[in-house]
Amino acid sequence: MTLAGSGEGISREELQLAARNHGLHLEALCYPITPVGLHYLLIHYDIPEVDPGEYRLELGGRVSRPLSLSLTEIQARPAVELAVTMECAGNGRALIEPHVVSQPWLQEAVGTARWRGTPLRPLFREAGLEDGAVEVAFAGLDQGVEGGEEQRFERSLPLTDAMRPDVLLAYEMNGLPLPPQHGFPLRLLVPGWYGMASVKWLSEITVLDRAFAGFQQAHSYRLRKQEDEEGVPLGRILPRALMAPPGVPEFLTRQRVVEAGACLLEGRAWSGFGGIESVDVSPDGGRTWSPAELEHDLDSPWAWTAWSFEWDAPPGEHDLWCRARDEAGNVQPLKPEWNLGGYANNAVQRVSVLVR
Amino acid sequence: MTLAGSGEGISREELQLAARNHGLHLEALCYPITPVGLHYLLIHYDIPEVDPGEYRLELGGRVSRPLSLSLTEIQARPAVELAVTMECAGNGRALIEPHVVSQPWLQEAVGTARWRGTPLRPLFREAGLEDGAVEVAFAGLDQGVEGGEEQRFERSLPLTDAMRPDVLLAYEMNGLPLPPQHGFPLRLLVPGWYGMASVKWLSEITVLDRAFAGFQQAHSYRLRKQEDEEGVPLGRILPRALMAPPGVPEFLTRQRVVEAGACLLEGRAWSGFGGIESVDVSPDGGRTWSPAELEHDLDSPWAWTAWSFEWDAPPGEHDLWCRARDEAGNVQPLKPEWNLGGYANNAVQRVSVLVR
Numbered sequence: 001m002t003l004a005g006s007g008e009g010i011s012r013e014e015l016q017l018a019a020r021n022h023g024l025h026l027e028a029l030c031y032p033i034t035p036v037g038l039h040y041l042l043i044h045y046d047i048p049e050v051d052p053g054e055y056r057l058e059l060g061g062r063v064s065r066p067l068s069l070s071l072t073e074i075q076a077r078p079a080v081e082l083a084v085t086m087e088c089a090g091n092g093r094a095l096i097e098p099h100v101v102s103q104p105w106l107q108e109a110v111g112t113a114r115w116r117g118t119p120l121r122p123l124f125r126e127a128g129l130e131d132g133a134v135e136v137a138f139a140g141l142d143q144g145v146e147g148g149e150e151q152r153f154e155r156s157l158p159l160t161d162a163m164r165p166d167v168l169l170a171y172e173m174n175g176l177p178l179p180p181q182h183g184f185p186l187r188l189l190v191p192g193w194y195g196m197a198s199v200k201w202l203s204e205i206t207v208l209d210r211a212f213a214g215f216q217q218a219h220s221y222r223l224r225k226q227e228d229e230e231g232v233p234l235g236r237i238l239p240r241a242l243m244a245p246p247g248v249p250e251f252l253t254r255q256r257v258v259e260a261g262a263c264l265l266e267g268r269a270w271s272g273f274g275g276i277e278s279v280d281v282s283p284d285g286g287r288t289w290s291p292a293e294l295e296h297d298l299d300s301p302w303a304w305t306a307w308s309f310e311w312d313a314p315p316g317e318h319d320l321w322c323r324a325r326d327e328a329g330n331v332q333p334l335k336p337e338w339n340l341g342g343y344a345n346n347a348v349q350r351v352s353v354l355v356r
Numbered sequence: 357m358t359l360a361g362s363g364e365g366i367s368r369e370e371l372q373l374a375a376r377n378h379g380l381h382l383e384a385l386c387y388p389i390t391p392v393g394l395h396y397l398l399i400h401y402d403i404p405e406v407d408p409g410e411y412r413l414e415l416g417g418r419v420s421r422p423l424s425l426s427l428t429e430i431q432a433r434p435a436v437e438l439a440v441t442m443e444c445a446g447n448g449r450a451l452i453e454p455h456v457v458s459q460p461w462l463q464e465a466v467g468t469a470r471w472r473g474t475p476l477r478p479l480f481r482e483a484g485l486e487d488g489a490v491e492v493a494f495a496g497l498d499q500g501v502e503g504g505e506e507q508r509f510e511r512s513l514p515l516t517d518a519m520r521p522d523v524l525l526a527y528e529m530n531g532l533p534l535p536p537q538h539g540f541p542l543r544l545l546v547p548g549w550y551g552m553a554s555v556k557w558l559s560e561i562t563v564l565d566r567a568f569a570g571f572q573q574a575h576s577y578r579l580r581k582q583e584d585e586e587g588v589p590l591g592r593i594l595p596r597a598l599m600a601p602p603g604v605p606e607f608l609t610r611q612r613v614v615e616a617g618a619c620l621l622e623g624r625a626w627s628g629f630g631g632i633e634s635v636d637v638s639p640d641g642g643r644t645w646s647p648a649e650l651e652h653d654l655d656s657p658w659a660w661t662a663w664s665f666e667w668d669a670p671p672g673e674h675d676l677w678c679r680a681r682d683e684a685g686n687v688q689p690l691k692p693e694w695n696l697g698g699y700a701n702n703a704v705q706r707v708s709v710l711v712r
Contacts, residue, residue, distance in 0.1 A: 009365020015450060016610050018371060019379040019464050022393075025537065027402040037378075037393035037535050038403075044607050046383040047394075094371060102608065108375050146607040179393050181381065251400050251502040252458065254372050 002101040010094070014104045021088075023108030029244040029268050032112065032297050032306070033083065036174055039111030040195075041181050042088045042103060044153050044216075045144030048201050052185045057169070061137075061207035064128030071185050074169055077118040082166060082191065083300035085112040085270040089194035089221055089234045092336065092345030100342045107242060107349055110270075112303050113182075115189050117170035121163050124207070129159075132209035136162040138188050141201040149215055155199050156212035157190065161235075166191050166302070169202065191302035192236050192272035194344075196221050223339045237272030238346040239332055241279045241307065241324035245351045256353040263313040265292075270304035271326035278325045279307040285319035285350075286334060292322070313355045320351040358457040359696075366450070370460045377444075379464030385600040385624050388468065388653050388662070389439065392530055395467030396551075397537050398444045398459060400509050400572075401500030404557050408541045413525070417493075417563035420484030427541050430525060433474040438522060438547065439656035441468040441626040445550035445577055445590045448692065448701030456698045463598060463705055466626075468659050469538075471545050473526030477519050480563070485515075488565035492518040494544050497557040505571055511555055512568035513546065517591075522547050522658070525558065547658035548592050548628035550700075552577050579695045593628030594702040595688055597635045597663065597680035601707045612709040619669040621648075626660035627682035634681045635663040641675035641706070642690060648678070669711045676707040 004011065010018070022041045028034060052071050060066040088109035093099055095106060140153040161167070168189040171178060178184040183200030190197040196216065212218075217233070224231030244266050247258030269276045279292040292307040307322075325331040336347040360367065366374070378397040384390060408427050416422040444465035449455055451462060496509040517523070524545040527534060534540040539556030546553040552572065568574075573589070580587030600622050603614030625632045635648040648663040663678075681687040692703040 009367055010371050011365055013608055015366050015374060015460055016462060018374040019462055020381055022378040023375040025376055025399070025403055028536070030405050035535050037537055043381070045605050047381055049386050104371055106372060106375055144604045144607055145613055150604070150613070179391050180384070181393055248500045249401055251500055252369055257501055257506070
């Protein structure tokens with residue numbers, strides 16, 4: 001990994017990644033379900049072009065009866081639809097100093113979709129788990145080179161997580177077949193976990209009797225301070241509140257211009273550790289905080305919660321902050337907590353506004 | 357305008373813009389029609405949230421009978437569907453040295469969609485053009501501050517261009533209502549012109565008896581070397597060929613790794629000046645050139661042309677270039693031609709590959 005020097009700009013390599021990995025436009029926080037094309041994307045390699053007629057999902061490893069399923073067979077199984085908020089584990093990376101050279105997210109790597117698919121768990125019963133099964137590896141069809149290794153994108157889940165009834169094999173997003181960039185024709189969906197767990201273009205599921213040692217599991221997506229540390233694997237999404245920046249933007253700086261007087265601040269908050277207990281808003285850069293009103297406008301425990309706050313905007317420059325706390329007691333830090341990979345930076349959002 | 361110093365990285369301001377303004381993943385050049393969410397986006401301010409029931413399109417200015425139309429009324433008019441390749445006038449900006457601080461496109465600001473809408477021209481007949489009409493201004497619902505001025509996004513066309521039979525008021529993209537980010541519920545579509553002409557969230561059309569002096573017309577989107585030059589307004593899209601980079605990418609650098617032997621190079625080429633006459637490919641960094649095969653796989657004069665080239669890839673490092681020529685005789689330059697706004701840089705694409 002390479003760290004950018006303090007004050008160094010974003011490199012050509014990071015710009016190439018930023019041009020591919022799309023973020024949510026924060027004004028689109030107004031939509032409970034993010035329209036296709038506004039949901040964030042993090043694609044490690046290339047988007048594979050998959051012929052749905054040729055497609056097979058293979059399930060093997062420590063099972064008695066390996067399965068091989070066509071897309072039609074998967075779609076004929078019992079279906080579930082679930083609104084899920086998904087966030088990239090690297091969201092906030094570019095706001096960490098010094099930041100690792102990788103996808104330079106600010107705070108926009110999030111989105112909520114209605115995913116339709118079939119639960120994964122019954123497949124394990126049909127295949128028959130053998131003694132000693134402890135983990136499940138998931139491989140996508142996307143291939144590339146990373147850390148010097150040619151690889152498919154592969155991630156694992158502990159068996160207990162893979163057996164959660166809400167883990168889906170998803171083939172629809174917002175009522176339509178998955179778009180290519182979201183994993184057509186099939187992806188894993190692990191509600192509450194950072195996006196790296198929800199393997200796209202899913203082609204192979206392997207039940208393991210030991211910990212999976214693949215690159216994206218053993219090397220990437222771990223919280224650590226130094227390269228030689230084993231680190232802590234990333235899993236559930238830490239809480240975050242985001243605000244749709246009020247008023248209108250200046251084109252280049254995105255600085256907000258707001259009219260003085262009543263100004264309704266609105267946004268959404270989420271956590272992979274449970275529901276959102278509170279969102280607090282500070283209109284004065286953290287000096288005073290007041291609770292926002294919450295509205296859970298989606299019928300899913302895994303979807304974000306809407307919040308709003310009536311602000312009487314006085315003329316001048318202001319720094320608006322918002323901060324979520326989840327039911328498990330996790331609360332957003334005021335400053336980023338540094339780690340080598342630039343992961344899980346859920347420090348509070350700061351929106352600078354000029355009130356006229 | 358601010359120019360970034362030579363060798364300076366991309367600034368925070370540019371990164372904010374890159375996170376909002378999505379590019380085409382170049383492997384998606386395999387699709388004749390770009391799937392929604394992969395088509396490029398350039399959004400000056402915020403995406404407005406528009407209630408289609410409340411929406412009106414107003415046509416006024418130098419006309420005898422001003423019109424005010426609901427979305428339903430517009431959709432009841434004769435409809436046309438047209439595949440159109442659209443490109444941002446700033447495509448290639450970040451590859452110009454020194455580059456102006458603005459949306460830092462590399463080469464991915466392009467896409468092709470099937471747009472459905474009603475021709476604009478009959479509306480002028482119904483409204484009755486008055487003597488002296490020479491230009492038509494189009495205003496969107498998106499608002500912000502740019503160049504120190506609070507403004508809506510507004511652009512104009514000479515009346516002769518606005519009267520072209522293929523200029524549409526478009527309300528569908530790829531068979532569905534326009535997504536919010538592409539101008540829901542209605543946008544202008546000017547085939548063959550850079551995207552700034554195809555005003556999104558269109559709300560007002562004004563026939564003028566003089567040149568339109570709005571910011572985006574008189575200041576932005578002009579080719580010039582210095583701030584105080586009047587400059588040449590941008591209009592039609594210069595020719596460009598792009599290649600879907602072959603092989604697989606390295607995650608961070610996007611460097612391509614290709615197996616030695618037969619390798620089919622594929623891509624697409626387009627021009628706003630007419631059809632593509634030829635695409636030439638150089639597998640050796642411009643020393644030798646050979647013609648690619650062309651296939652016009654879309655039934656539209658305004659859509660890109662597919663090209664392919666059989667390359668026998670020898671081991672080693674190679675620099676693959678491609679170059680389009682249009683029927684009007686325009687050909688891509690080998691190096692960027694500098695201008696202050698970083699516009700219309702259609703220098704040939706260079707794809708670095710490592711063959712094993």
